[in-house]
Amino acid sequence: MRFARCDETAAWAALQAHFDAHGRSFDLRQVFAQDTGRAAALSFEAPEVFADLSKNRLDATTLNLLLGLARERGLEAHRDAMFAGETINTTEGRAVLHTALRAPRGQGPFSDQVHGVLEAMLAYAEAVRDTAASGIRHVVNIGIGGSDLGPQMVVPALDAFAHPGLTLHFVSNVDGHDIMRVLRRLQPADTLFIVASKTFTTQETMANAQAARDWFLAGGRMKESQIAQHFVATTTNAEAAARFGISTTFGFWDWVGGRYSLWSAIGLPIALAIGAEHFRALLAGAHAMDRHFESAPLERNLPALLGLLDVWYRNFHGFTSRCIAPYHQGLARLPAYLQQLEMESNGKRVDLAGTPLALATSPVVWGEPGTNGQHAYFQMLHQGSDVIPVEFIAVRTPAHALADQHRKLLANCLAQSQALMLGKTREEALTEAAVTAGKTVDAMTLASHRSFPGNRPSTTLVLDALTPRALGALVAMYEHRVFTSGALWGINSFDQWGVELGKALASELLPRLDSGDTSGLDGSTATLLQRLRA
Ligand code: F6P
Numbered sequence: 419m420r421f422a423r424c425d426e427t428a429a430w431a432a433l434q435a436h437f438d439a440h441g442r443s444f445d446l447r448q449v450f451a452q453d454t455g456r457a458a459a460l461s462f463e464a465p466e467v468f469a470d471l472s473k474n475r476l477d478a479t480t481l482n483l484l485l486g487l488a489r490e491r492g493l494e495a496h497r498d499a500m501f502a503g504e505t506i507n508t509t510e511g512r513a514v515l516h517t518a519l520r521a522p523r524g525q526g527p528f529s530d531q532v533h534g535v536l537e538a539m540l541a542y543a544e545a546v547r548d549t550a551a552s553g554i555r556h557v558v559n560i561g562i563g564g565s566d567l568g569p570q571m572v573v574p575a576l577d578a579f580a581h582p583g584l585t586l587h588f589v590s591n592v593d594g595h596d597i598m599r600v601l602r603r604l605q606p607a608d609t610l611f612i613v614a615s616k617t618f619t620t621q622e623t624m625a626n627a628q629a630a631r632d633w634f635l636a637g638g639r640m641k642e643s644q645i646a647q648h649f650v651a652t653t654t655n656a657e658a659a660a661r662f663g664i665s666t667t668f669g670f671w672d673w674v675g676g677r678y679s680l681w682s683a684i685g686l687p688i689a690l691a692i693g694a695e696h697f698r699a700l701l702a703g704a705h706a707m708d709r710h711f712e713s714a715p716l717e718r719n720l721p722a723l724l725g726l727l728d729v730w731y732r733n734f735h736g737f738t739s740r741c742i743a744p745y746h747q748g749l750a751r752l753p754a755y756l757q758q759l760e761m762e763s764n765g766k767r768v769d770l771a772g773t774p775l776a777l778a779t780s781p782v783v784w785g786e787p788g789t790n791g792q793h794a795y796f797q798m799l800h801q802g803s804d805v806i807p808v809e810f811i812a813v814r815t816p817a818h819a820l821a822d823q824h825r826k827l828l829a830n831c832l833a834q835s836q837a838l839m840l841g842k843t844r845e846e847a848l849t850e851a852a853v854t855a856g857k858t859v860d861a862m863t864l865a866s867h868r869s870f871p872g873n874r875p876s877t878t879l880v881l882d883a884l885t886p887r888a889l890g891a892l893v894a895m896y897e898h899r900v901f902t903s904g905a906l907w908g909i910n911s912f913d914q915w916g917v918e919l920g921k922a923l924a925s926e927l928l929p930r931l932d933s934g935d936t937s938g939l940d941g942s943t944a945t946l947l948q949r950l951r952a
Contacts, residue, residue: 422490423769424908425733425777429487436483437734444475446839446873464720465706466891468880473839474727474807475735475875484726485716487906493722496905497898501712503527503673507912508770514912515671516678516897517708520701520890528671535683539668540697542650543689546610549583554610558600559687560626561614562590565652567758568680568893569614569687571751572700575889578748578817579692586691592622594629601633606640606648613651614684616676618658621921627662652683675912677758678897696886703890711898721895724877725902731807731875732778732903741799742785744811745831748884752811753785756896763911764904779907785809789830800837800870808876810835811892815883831878841872 424430450456450472460472476484488494500506503513518526523533546552559569570588573580580586587600611634613627627649634640634648642663651659651667654674659667668683680688681701689697711721731737742753764780786794788810799806812831816824847865855864881888904911927947930936934951936944 423773423775424487424491424906425775427487427490429483429490433480433483433487433730433734436479440477441475441480441730441734444477444873446473446475446875447841449477450839462718462720462723464710464714464891464895466703466881466888467707467720467895469720469724470878470880471723471727473835473876473878475873476727476730480730481717481723481726484730487729488716488722488726488902491906491908493902493905494716497711497901500901501708507675507910509910509913509915510672512912513673514675514678515673516675516681517705519670519674519681520705520708520894522702522705528673531671535668535670536701539683539686540689540694542666542668543686543697544694546690547581547584547693549581553608555583555608556585556587556604557610557612557687557690558587558589558604558630559612559614560589560597560623560630561612561652561684562620562622563758563762564676564679565614565616565620565623565684566590567677567751567755569685571749571755572680572685572688572889572893573691574751575746575748575884576688576692576696576700576886578884579696579886581691581693584690586687588687589626589630590622592625597626597629601630606634609634609648610690611649612686613649613659613662613664614653614686615651616654616670616674616679616684618651618653618655618662621924631663650686652686676914677762680893692886699886700890703885703887703892704894705890706887707891707894707898711894721898722902724895724899725906727877728781728899728903729906732781735805736778737781737805737807738778739782739784739804739806741791741795741806741808742783742811743788743791743808743831743834744785745788745827746811746813746884747787748817749811750787753783755893757783759896760900762914762917763900764907764909765916766904766907766909766911769908770910775907775909777907779903779909788834789827792830792834796834799874805874808835808838808874810876810878811881812878813881813884817884835876835878837870837872838874838876839872841870841874842868844869 457472462469462471500514501517503515505511506514515527518528519532523529546554549555566588573586589597589600611630613623615623645663646665649664651664653659653667654670654672656667656669668686670679670682674682681704685697711719716722742756744752760783761780766779768774799808810831812828844865847868848861852864852868901911930947931951936947
């Protein structure tokens with residue numbers, strides 16, 4: 419389908435006019451003072467996720483105009499095309515069907531294949547989890563990008579559900595320090611390696627898999643024939659895995675994008691950690707969010723609303739980044755996971771027709787868990803020169819019994835979004851005693867340093883508990899949110915050509931590191947290459 423360009427729609431012009439008239443001067447403190455129903459009106463319920471959008475710079479008019487833009491851009495039709503398995507990844511000629519991976523049997527496309535692999539994988543995971551019989555105590559997932567970040571994020575998030583006798587390790591970087599850090603603590607006899615790669619050609623993963631194989635066989639301590647029990651592959655390329663010598667392979671399909679693949683066989687480390695029942699709950703949570711995205715009216719459709727808010731901030735307010743601050747230590751890797759999800763999906767500069775866009779696309783996504791972030795980058799969020807919308811994720815019930823610590827965590831989470839919004843005037847700062855202030859600084863100067871502009875936007879997402887089901891729903895919410903902003907911008911959120919050039923140049927430079935040949939290189943690269951060889 420050929421849409422009008424996003425910034426050439428009538429809705430876009432109306433949004434620009436609304437931004438010029440009201441958006442630029444929008445003040446969160448004022449709107450809360452004027453409207454006691456604001457929090458209720460801008461709070462949304464989706465499966466497992468409650469979202470408070472009220473501390474964002476939007477009002478009913480903004481929302482209506484954004485919804486108009488979504489409709490003018492055909493968001494619902496594009497969404498339906500994805501769920502129906504149409505080839506919406508046009509540049510790779512592929513369908514985009516990660517949603518089929520979490521549909522109950524008989525309810526999604528390719529159901530027999532999906533459930534066939536799922537059942538085989540879960541049965542395998544349960545057999546390994548019987549550690550007395552399997553003898554396995556350590557699992558090393560070797561993969562990178564989408565074949566690493568999903569399991570690496572989910573496994574610690576669901577630590578409360580994890581098998582106590584199995585330790586999961588993740589190796590991704592081609593930097594040998596990464597794998598050596600892991601291997602030096604392991605014994606081959608009780609270690610299982612998962613070689614996870616959609617293509618089974620990725621340089622980093624192949625190098626690490628080879629290093630693992632060499633380590634396994636080193637000194638004759640394990641035999642070639644034992645590779646079959648200690649190496650397993652998760653890939654769409656079973657032939658390449660077999661050539662590597664791996665006989666147990668769990669497959670998936672080209673319609674599963676790497677960064678959308680934790681629900682597929684790539685989720686094997688997750689299944690090993692939390693078991694079949696919890697893995698199914700993770701899928702069920704994601705499926706519940708799929709149903710919400712598919713069927714809720716856009717006015718109450720949480721992923722769609724978040725995607726629309728992202729467009730409002732990126733293209734009208736000009737905010738260049740979004741900070742993710744999960745107030746749950748288990749979600750420490752969520753920002754890194756979301757970096758790939760959002761920036762690899764929507765970091766594009768041409769539309770589906772290949773025409774350069776005259777508007778900004780993916781923001782920078784970054785963050786760290788609270789409260790740690792408060793003692794590092796939050797200074798900039800509160801008083802820096804850029805406005806950076808923050809996304810707080812709070813979990814009501816912890817998996818531990820340290821009630822006092824959990825109350826402190828939640829109080830901090832609430833306080834940060836409050837502080838960002840309320841700020842502190844110079845007059846207020848003047849009335850306060852600052853015990854650590856320098857003796858010679860005058861009161862007005864000090865008050866300037868100690869004031870906060872406020873009016874800084876944030877979203878707070880609340881989960882009742884970090885269960886497999888809730889995490890599945892949360893991650894699917896992010897996937898559909900990224901889909902929404904990508905669809906509005908009219909880009910292909912499902913290819914990643916931007917990673918190709920660096921890979922090709924690295925292959926060309928590799929032999930030069932041995933030979934020292936710098937002919938034809940630019941001066942900088944030639945100098946650095948020589949320096950690194952020395
Ligand atoms: O970084 C590019 C990329 O293709 C990602 O999209 C993908 O998740 C990652 O490399 C790993 O690819 P593979 O699973 O094929 O090893």
